[in-house]
Amino acid sequence: MKPFTYERVTDPRAAGEAVSRAGAKFISGGTNLLDLMKLEVEQPAHLVDISRLPLKQVEDLPGGGIRIGAQAANSEVAADHRVCARYPVLAEALLAGASGQLRNKASIGGNLLQRTRCSYFYDTAAACNKRTPGAGCAALQGINRIHAILGASDACIATHASDMAVAMSALEAQIELLEPNQSTRRVLIDDFYRLPGNAPHIETVLRPGEMITAVILPPPPPGHQRYRKVRDRASYEFALISVAVIIATDRETITTARVAFGAVAHKPWRSIDAEAALKGRPPTLASYKAAADAAMRDAVGRGHNDFKIELAKRTLCRTLADVTQISIGRPS
Amino acid sequence: MDTSTKPAVVAVSRIAVTVNGQRRQLELDPRTSLLDVLREHLHLTGTKKGCDHGQCGACTVLINGRRINSCLTLAVMHDLDDVVTIEGLSAPEALHPLQAAFIERDAFQCGYCTPGQICSAVGMLAEAKAGWPSHVTPDVASRHIVLSNAEIRERMSGNICRCAAYPNIVAAIRDVCGGVSR
Numbered sequence: 368m369k370p371f372t373y374e375r376v377t378d379p380r381a382a383g384e385a386v387s388r389a390g391a392k393f394i395s396g397g398t399n400l401l402d403l404m405k406l407e408v409e410q411p412a413h414l415v416d417i418s419r420l421p422l423k424q425v426e427d428l429p430g431g432g433i434r435i436g437a438q439a440a441n442s443e444v445a446a447d448h449r450v451c452a453r454y455p456v457l458a459e460a461l462l463a464g465a466s467g468q469l470r471n472k473a474s475i476g477g478n479l480l481q482r483t484r485c486s487y488f489y490d491t492a493a494a495c496n497k498r499t500p501g502a503g504c505a506a507l508q509g510i511n512r513i514h515a516i517l518g519a520s521d522a523c524i525a526t527h528a529s530d531m532a533v534a535m536s537a538l539e540a541q542i543e544l545l546e547p548n549q550s551t552r553r554v555l556i557d558d559f560y561r562l563p564g565n566a567p568h569i570e571t572v573l574r575p576g577e578m579i580t581a582v583i584l585p586p587p588p589p590g591h592q593r594y595r596k597v598r599d600r601a602s603y604e605f606a607l608i609s610v611a612v613i614i615a616t617d618r619e620t621i622t623t624a625r626v627a628f629g630a631v632a633h634k635p636w637r638s639i640d641a642e643a644a645l646k647g648r649p650p651t652l653a654s655y656k657a658a659a660d661a662a663m664r665d666a667v668g669r670g671h672n673d674f675k676i677e678l679a680k681r682t683l684c685r686t687l688a689d690v691t692q693i694s695i696g697r698p699s
Numbered sequence: 700m701d702t703s704t705k706p707a708v709v710a711v712s713r714i715a716v717t718v719n720g721q722r723r724q725l726e727l728d729p730r731t732s733l734l735d736v737l738r739e740h741l742h743l744t745g746t747k748k749g750c751d752h753g754q755c756g757a758c759t760v761l762i763n764g765r766r767i768n769s770c771l772t773l774a775v776m777h778d779l780d781d782v783v784t785i786e787g788l789s790a791p792e793a794l795h796p797l798q799a800a801f802i803e804r805d806a807f808q809c810g811y812c813t814p815g816q817i818c819s820a821v822g823m824l825a826e827a828k829a830g831w832p833s834h835v836t837p838d839v840a841s842r843h844i845v846l847s848n849a850e851i852r853e854r855m856s857g858n859i860c861r862c863a864a865y866p867n868i869v870a871a872i873r874d875v876c877g878g879v880s881r
Contacts, residue, residue, distance in 0.1 A: 368730045370710075370728075370730065371729060371730070372710055372729065373712055373729040373773070373775050375776075375778075394773075394776070397771060397772055397773060397776065398753055398768070398771045398772075401732075401771050401772070401773065402752050402753060402771060405751065405752065414729070414773075416775075416776055418776060442765075442826070442831065445831070445832070445839075446826075446829070446830070446831040446832065448840070448842070451832065451839040451840040452840045455839050455840060458832065458839040459834075459839060462832060462833055462834045462836075462839070463834050465857075466756065466856055466857025466858075467766060467819070467822065467823055467826065467854055467855075467856075467857050468753075468756060468759055468766050468767050468768045468819065468822075468857045469753060469768065469771075469857065471765045471766060471767050471822075472767045472768070472771065472772060601853075601856075602834060602852070602853050602856035603856040603857055
């Protein structure tokens with residue numbers, strides 16, 4: 368690990384100035400950053416510890432939403448009774464991620480900013496535009512089984528690794544940010560993340576010195592919520608495909624639907640196309656297949672990951688069927 | 700900003716942590732992981748280094764009662780925290796119930812992952828007692844957790860055992876928590 372200097376800030380207003388020096392980074396739970404520092408993928412010259420800032424609360428908001436402090440532990444948010452009762456898709460997504468030990472340490476803000484699990488990003492001997500802009504992308508012609516099928520570019524086919532952010536995308540979460548000049552702004556989670564384009568090293572719209580202070584969840588939309596994760600191991604593994612759905616039906620018609628996929632793109636992938644295909648249709652397998660086709664219309668495989676397109680469709684159909692309690696038979 | 704309140708930037712960090720009930724003063728390179736402090740500075744070698752990347756759980760300790768991977772945290776971030784390692788769970792002549800159950804159930808072969816398994820189980824049982832759901836809990840809003848074998852396996856999935864003593868680890872934990880065998 369490269370040497371660095373360390374300081375802890377105790378006032379959120381001091382964070383922006385502290386992180387403004389050359390090579391400085393925030394550290395919160397550290398579960399991703401320290402891993403990458405050991406591998407020298409990340410080489411901060413200065414760490415600003417924000418883990419003890421008073422930003423750990425989960426608070427009810429007027430109007431029925433909640434505000435989750437950015438320094439709250441993943442495990443505490445997953446166990447919060449308001450989250451479990453009103454936003455179960457978020458609790459399920461958090462609990463599908465990492466391990467008990469990691470969830471106790473990892474913060475909500477840090478989860479949002481975790482880096483990709485692309486093995487070429489981790490391998491400092493491999494070409495990676497995300498790690499070294501302009502170096503090329505070894506994943507394009509490499510082992511790309513876990514890589515993106517939507518929204519990728521010839522510069523980067525990495526995926527975002529978070530489960531939590533997928534549920535937050537379906538919930539239309541807003542990210543609350545504190546700028547160094549002490550002004551705050553809120554960004555819808557889908558606008559917070561960037562697609563790779565020609566600059567995959569720029570992953571979010573965060574400005575220099577800006578810090579995540581909270582995640583705002585609007586009141587939950589009507590209907591049943593579910594997070595489903597498909598992976599190589601039953602537990603403690605990143606997703607091959609995941610999906611967050613929120614769906615409401617009125618007798619024989621789907622009245623509202625929210626759909627977001629994980630592990631398919633550089634960001635959590637809200638599928639407005641799937642939602643439009645579901646709304647007003649009957650809750651049947653035919654409707655679900657049409658929505659799945661709509662969601663994956665623009666999907667592109669890179670070889671090893673071709674299977675993820677079909678897997679994403681089947682995962683969405685199975686999850687919608689489970690939530691609306693219709694029988695579609697055994698997985699074929 | 701008032702410079703008198705500006706935090707000092709340090710290349711050598713001084714911290715005080717309570718480890719197994721004892722206050723310890725340390726001067727550290729900020730790069731030092733909590734795991735390396737325990738093993739190399741305090742000579743508490745019960746906590747093991749497996750992968751050193753948060754993938755195996757051998758380094759699990761309790762911080763302020765919560766289980767974490769000590770390899771993936773900087774010691775300097777734990778000033779004034781309370782750390783409990785496997786050495787702090789019990790005296791040799793009076794084993795912690797989980798230690799006794801691991802022996803009774805033969806819940807290890809090589810034993811390298813065992814301290815992490817036991818510290819993790821201590822933290823896990825407290826989480827279940829507090830009503831925390833898991834990935835396999837049918838309804839996350841239910842506050843009543845029944846520690847079935849599936850629940851124990853899921854909650855302990857952050858601890859890898861390369862000897863694959865898993866069935867006996869689950870049985871040992873079940874013995875202690877009075878969980879149901881299914």
